[in-house]
Amino acid sequence: MGRSKDRRSKARRTDHLSDEPRGAGDPAVDERGALVDKCASEHGAQMMTPDLQELVEAATALQGKFALEDDFTAGAVAAALRTGSGRLFTGICIDLACGIGFCAEHAAAAEMLKHRERHVVALAAVGKRGLLPPCGRCREMLLQVDSRNAGCMVALRGGRVVRLADLLPEHWLDADDC
Ligand SMILES: [Zn+2]
Secondary structure, eight states: OHHHHHHHHHHHHHHHHHHSOTTOSOHHHHHHHHHHHHHHHHTTTOSOOHHHHHHHHHHHHHOOOEEOSTTOEEEEEEEEEEETTSOEEEEEEEEOSTTOOBOHHHHHHHHHHHTTOOOEEEEEEEETTEEEOOOHHHHHHHHHHOGGGGGOEEEOGGGOEEEHHHHSOSOGGGOTTO
């Protein structure tokens, strides 16, 4: 029964995507995304771009752990993402007990969705010791928000840049039998 529901959800997602042109509406969107893609392909998806560096700086400006109730904290990790329209959204993590906290990437994605955007072209998350890759849950979350996010350029330490799809290979959404 659960699988059937999942199948319907997937079909609905696909239908919606097919009705919506990529980078809908705003020419600047595709230009921005194309710029990131161009830089990535020219450098083998291995080098930091000015666009990603801007995200790193935005996340770094927000990063800094502060106390909440008891031993709970927020802000240990901050994230910044760029959407297909060129807008930048940020978020910070909340670390609580009982598994009810969430990652900085989640917060940034929620901020993006609040503005009715969902196509992420670039992402950077910063912790105390520098850049961090998104955790497995955030990789999955971003891909389920919009399958185009497989092409999102993710900044890693050492100036490396990889696509989200590289961090989440063999994804189940690509399989016809799920
Ligand atoms: Zn996460």
